[in-house]
Amino acid sequence: MTSTDLKIFSYLPNPRVWKALIAGEYCGAQIEVSGDKPRNLGNWLWDAKPRLLADDERTDASPYARTGRRGFKGTLYKTDEFLLAHPFGTVPAAFSPDGAIGIFESNSILRAAVRSAEDDQGLYGKDxxxxxxxxxxxxxxxxxxxxxxxxxxxxxxxxxxxxxxxxxxxxxxxxxxxxxxxxxxxxxxxxxxxxxxxxxxxxxxxxxxxxxxxxxxxxxxxxxxxxxxxxxxxxxxxxxxxxxxxxxxxxxxxxxxxxxx
Ligand SMILES: N[C@@H](CCC(=O)N[C@@H](CS)C(=O)NCC(=O)O)C(=O)O
Structure with missing residues (x-):
């Protein structure tokens, strides 16, 4: 069984996620992607372990309720842990395999994919x-x-x-x-x-x-x-x-x- 090198949560499809996935095709990095259509991402709990929320969990009284700030309108549900790992609260949101480290900005997620591979195949230059x-x-x-x-x-x-x-x-x-x-x-x-x-x-x-x-x-x-x-x-x-x-x-x-x- 191959182990995961990087986890990514996002709305899908998303060209910003493709960056890491394309790099993975070349260098073999194993990337686990989770998410949903853009309009459905408001139904998800944004977290290192993202999950679909039940209807009664999606209320303004939820401790996770936040107002979308960039590209999203309305309420999003982001845990405090998510915002600690991702201070700008954006997706794509990548995590180290154990969920402890958040990596944001799709170019940095791209770099992380390549750095996590055993052989980067020269994708990040020779020196x-x-x-x-x-x-x-x-x-x-x-x-x-x-x-x-x-x-x-x-x-x-x-x-x-x-x-x-x-x-x-x-x-x-x-x-x-x-x-x-x-x-x-x-x-x-x-x-x-x-x-x-x-x-x-x-x-x-x-x-x-x-x-x-x-x-x-x-x-x-x-x-x-x-x-x-x-x-x-x-x-x-x-x-x-x-x-x-x-x-x-x-x-x-x-x-x-x-x-x-
Ligand atoms: N430059 C960032 C852009 C990320 C970004 O702006 N994501 C927006 C969606 S397009 C977001 O997650 N917004 C969350 C919000 O509205 O709270 C990247 O390349 O990852």
């Missing part, structure tokens, strides 16, 4: 400096992903400033990715690393804006990534190439469908 360069890409992806999160949550009713801010973040991020891919086959060098995995998941998630073209049009706006293939051809091809590989496709499913056209 301190390569690992640190990979961290640089992960940080840049997190900054982009935060902008994308705000943009997508508000996409039905954007201010001029919000749209311009996202357009600026997009141009900055993609310009860097395009340049990095001008000199090497992968973002951080000649081999696949965590940088590429985070890029596919974070940028792939941003590209959900294509499903809101009508909502954008009503606001006299166009999808920011409408000219992605022409403006950032290397970054675009890298996304499609990686997304089609079996280790990615197993988790992404048809998430990138329609982009190639």
């Amino acid at each position: 301190t400096y390569e690992a640190s360069r990979i961290d640089s890409f992960l940080d840049a992806s997190l900054v982009f992903a935060r902008e994308a999160q705000v943009y997508l949550l508000g996409i039905e009713n954007l201010s001029t400033e919000a749209y311009a801010r996202m357009a600026g973040a997009y141009e900055f991020y993609l310009d860097g990715m395009e340049r990095a891919l001008g000199t090497s086959a992968y973002l951080a060098g000649d081999a696949l690393t965590l940088a590429d995995i985070a890029y596919v998941c974070d940028f792939g998630q941003f590209l959900r804006e294509r499903f809101f073209a009508e909502a954008l049009q009503k606001q006299s706006l166009t999808p920011i990534a409408a000219r992605l293939a022409e403006e950032f051809p290397r970054a675009f091809a890298h996304l499609l190439d990686l997304g089609a590989r079996p280790q990615f496709a197993k988790h992404l499913g048809n998430y990138l469908q329609g982009l190639a056209a």
Whole structure:
């Protein structure tokens, strides 16, 4: 029997969870995932041992009742232990196999998956400096992903400033990715690393804006990534190439469908 290296609780499916799962495909880390559809996560007790709550446990009088703060509306049920392990109270929420240590932020969960494997298969670079360069890409992806999160949550009713801010973040991020891919086959060098995995998941998630073209049009706006293939051809091809590989496709499913056209 193989033992668990990492446990993750989240709404599912979630591209932020796929980061660790894709890494696991390459390095063999055993990851146990639990959770439910986004709209059902309010029926769960958020804890190191998450469980579905009975109807009579889901009341405002519950000691676990908290107001959703980012992306969730209404009441969520989070234990004090959960909030100690996860001070920002977010999912994906990872735990060490014994549940004692909480790991938050999907890029850190991705790192934890790779660190927990017996052989990281070079996903985190060959030495301190390569690992640190990979961290640089992960940080840049997190900054982009935060902008994308705000943009997508508000996409039905954007201010001029919000749209311009996202357009600026997009141009900055993609310009860097395009340049990095001008000199090497992968973002951080000649081999696949965590940088590429985070890029596919974070940028792939941003590209959900294509499903809101009508909502954008009503606001006299166009999808920011409408000219992605022409403006950032290397970054675009890298996304499609990686997304089609079996280790990615197993988790992404048809998430990138329609982009190639
Ligand atoms: N940058 C974080 C984002 C996590 C995040 O913001 N999660 C939101 C849902 S999208 C959450 O758990 N919100 C909990 C709440 O609303 O209380 C990551 O990559 O893990």
